[in-house]
Amino acid sequence: MASLSASNHVARVLSVANQLADVDASSRIADSWRRCLIGHKLDPARQGPPQTLTEAEVRHVAEPMEQLIRLATPELEDLARVLREAGYCVNLADPSATMLWSRLPGPADTEIFMRWKVYTGSNFSEAFEGTNGLGTALAERKPILVHRDEHFRAQWHMFSCAVAPLFDQAGRLAGAVNITSCREDLGRMAHQLALAVTMEATRRMEGAIFRGHFRNAWIATVPGDGGSGLLAYDDDRRIVGACRSARALLGLTDGLIASGIDLSRYVKFDHHAARGADGVVELRRADGSGLGQGHVAPPLRARSSVRPHAPRRDEPVDRFDALHRLAGRDPGLIRSVKRLRSIGDHNLPVLLHGETGVGKDVFARAIHAASNRARSNYVALNCAAMPESLIDAELFGYEAGAFTGARRDGSKGLIVQADGGTLFLDEIGDMPIALQTRLLRVLENREVWPLGALKPVAVDIRLISATHRDLGRMAEEGGFRADLYFRLRGLEVRLPALRERADRDDVIRQIAREEAPTCRLSDQAWSQLAAYSYPGNMRQLRHVLRLAGCTAENGVITDADLDLPPFGKAEPDLEAAERATIVEALRKHGGRVTEAARALKLSRATLYRKIKLLKIETAQ
Numbered sequence: 001m002a003s004l005s006a007s008n009h010v011a012r013v014l015s016v017a018n019q020l021a022d023v024d025a026s027s028r029i030a031d032s033w034r035r036c037l038i039g040h041k042l043d044p045a046r047q048g049p050p051q052t053l054t055e056a057e058v059r060h061v062a063e064p065m066e067q068l069i070r071l072a073t074p075e076l077e078d079l080a081r082v083l084r085e086a087g088y089c090v091n092l093a094d095p096s097a098t099m100l101w102s103r104l105p106g107p108a109d110t111e112i113f114m115r116w117k118v119y120t121g122s123n124f125s126e127a128f129e130g131t132n133g134l135g136t137a138l139a140e141r142k143p144i145l146v147h148r149d150e151h152f153r154a155q156w157h158m159f160s161c162a163v164a165p166l167f168d169q170a171g172r173l174a175g176a177v178n179i180t181s182c183r184e185d186l187g188r189m190a191h192q193l194a195l196a197v198t199m200e201a202t203r204r205m206e207g208a209i210f211r212g213h214f215r216n217a218w219i220a221t222v223p224g225d226g227g228s229g230l231l232a233y234d235d236d237r238r239i240v241g242a243c244r245s246a247r248a249l250l251g252l253t254d255g256l257i258a259s260g261i262d263l264s265r266y267v268k269f270d271h272h273a274a275r276g277a278d279g280v281v282e283l284r285r286a287d288g289s290g291l292g293q294g295h296v297a298p299p300l301r302a303r304s305s306v307r308p309h310a311p312r313r314d315e316p317v318d319r320f321d322a323l324h325r326l327a328g329r330d331p332g333l334i335r336s337v338k339r340l341r342s343i344g345d346h347n348l349p350v351l352l353h354g355e356t357g358v359g360k361d362v363f364a365r366a367i368h369a370a371s372n373r374a375r376s377n378y379v380a381l382n383c384a385a386m387p388e389s390l391i392d393a394e395l396f397g398y399e400a401g402a403f404t405g406a407r408r409d410g411s412k413g414l415i416v417q418a419d420g421g422t423l424f425l426d427e428i429g430d431m432p433i434a435l436q437t438r439l440l441r442v443l444e445n446r447e448v449w450p451l452g453a454l455k456p457v458a459v460d461i462r463l464i465s466a467t468h469r470d471l472g473r474m475a476e477e478g479g480f481r482a483d484l485y486f487r488l489r490g491l492e493v494r495l496p497a498l499r500e501r502a503d504r505d506d507v508i509r510q511i512a513r514e515e516a517p518t519c520r521l522s523d524q525a526w527s528q529l530a531a532y533s534y535p536g537n538m539r540q541l542r543h544v545l546r547l548a549g550c551t552a553e554n555g556v557i558t559d560a561d562l563d564l565p566p567f568g569k570a571e572p573d574l575e576a577a578e579r580a581t582i583v584e585a586l587r588k589h590g591g592r593v594t595e596a597a598r599a600l601k602l603s604r605a606t607l608y609r610k611i612k613l614l615k616i617e618t619a620q
């Protein structure tokens with residue numbers, strides 16, 4: 001098909017979509033153009049790059065697919081090697097058409113992919129970019145070639161994309177494999193061949209993903225017209241998994257698989273022969289009719305006795321993942337997580353310090369999840385929210401009839417409930433002095449005396465406490481027991497206010513995605529969000545964006561949708577202002593103290609002194 005000028009292309013798209021002309025575009029392309037014009041209300045003449053995520057955002061999006069990507073990578077690398085010479089770039093995208101893995105071809109072709117952002121992080125969903133290989137294959141869940149001016153937007157006409165959707169071990173759409181070329185010398189036929197190669201490679205990826213997922217099960221390969229299917233079954237010959245083809249071939253559903261249905265109801269073969277050297281077997285249906293020659297492979301655990309032990313790389317997942325996610329790219333927080341990691345499973349108390357809404361509770365939960373106590377209780381109490389007598393009873397417990405109004409059978413108390421796990425005491429600075437003394441005794445003796453009890457109860461707890469107050473100063477001034485303060489701060493972690501975070505923009509983007517996933521931010525809205533000081537920190541940002549997501553029109557959050565009340569103008573806080581200025585200067589200069597000092601017109605030594613005095617976290 002000859003390349004058309006942009007305006008001709010627009011006229012052509014309009015006539016196809018309005019069914020005024022019978023054009024030479026295939027019916028799938030014409031259907032997609034109609035979806036783009038009428039359903040997504042896209043303009044074929046619009047120009048501009050695709051939406052692209054930052055590195056941190058890509059990491060966040062890719063996280064749930066980490067195991068799948070790892071299992072598919074060897075095949076993806078092979079495909080990229082085979083197609084590199086022909087100038088194709090190769091990408092793996094998630095179901096929303098965001099590229100999460102890419103290999104660019106040689107230097108001659110790479111520049112154009114970079115210029116047009118055909119790389120990791122870019123999103124090619126049909127709803128944004130119009131008809132294109134990735135977006136359309138994912139919308140239709142079918143392989144497709146979108147050749148040059150079959151693209152909806154004229155700006156993509158230099159590219160040809162061939163894409164095969166990728167299905168996971170349960171037959172669900174997990175993403176798609178894309179190959180894109182901008183070589184003018186390659187015609188449609190060449191791209192059709194490359195699409196066939198890509199579809200084959202994608203089937204092998206699906207096999208690797210299935211086998212990796214069901215590595216502890218027996219795997220039967222069942223021949224079929226539309227490609228062979230994979231069935232996983234356990235030692236009792238109950239089906240535990242089936243790939244998309246096997247489901248279609250044998251009529252298996254999630255419900256049947258979840259019920260642990262017998263393999264013999266679907267496939268029969270000689271199990272003794274299946275354990276032979278090559279695992280090749282004759283397969284029959286339950287009614288005795290032949291299915292053809294198949295293959296059975298034993299579980300990996302069985303194979304590991306004859307093979308060198310294969311590393312189980314798809315085993316979970318770093319316990320510290322949640323903490324790393326919360327730390328984002330803030331250097332101070334990253335250092336704190338490193339320190340937490342280095343103390344390992346030692347039962348060191350942690351004191352979290354930070355303003356309201358910075359995430360002290362979620363951070364405490366993440367510390368618990370990263371510890372060897374993760375499977376035991378996490379028990380939390382907010383000391384500011386209760387009167388002294390109630391904290392006493394809640395925390396330390398009491399015997400039956402210990403006081404008027406007590407529960408008839410007494411109460412174990414939160415400390416005992418947290419035995420073996422973690423106790424989180426929020427707003428510890430508000431704990432009355434008498435209770436501080438009792439708590440100190442618990443920490444020193446590792447036992448609790450419930451009110452009215454005749455003997456103590458031994459406990460093993462990890463204590464995490466949190467405060468927005470300056471406990472050190474309170475201890476100096478007698479408002480908090482100094483010995484308890486030192487006991488609590490085995491490790492002190494300062495959670496910065498949102499306005500101080502070096503990765504503030506990342507956090508705003510991430511929370512916008514979570515709270516208003518179908519909206520985008522206008523430039524003015526973005527400027528306001530980035531400049532605001534957030535007295536309520538993450539909690540406030542979440543609320544603001546949640547509300548904005550509800551009021552936004554046409555999927556765009558504007559500044560009018562943002563409820564950001566003026567803050568901090570009434571009482572100038574000189575220390576906070578100085579702190580904020582220094583933090584901002586450090587942020588601007590990538591945490592480099594010398595450069596920040598120069599910008600602030602201070603000597604390096606003075607800046608260091610102020611950093612120490614104001615307890616500012618730096619990357620150095």
Ligand SMILES: Nc1ncnc2c1ncn2[C@@H]1O[C@H](COP(=O)(O)OP(=O)(O)OP(=O)(O)O)[C@@H](O)[C@H]1O
Nearest residue numbers: 326355356357358359360361362363511538539542
């Ligand atoms: N790093 C983060 N990224 C995104 N959201 C976060 C982050 N940290 C906290 N939040 C969100 O901010 C809100 C407040 O968090 P949390 O309750 O842990 O704060 P807090 O410091 O304990 O507040 P308070 O001192 O008022 O009890 C929650 O909705 C939480 O999910």
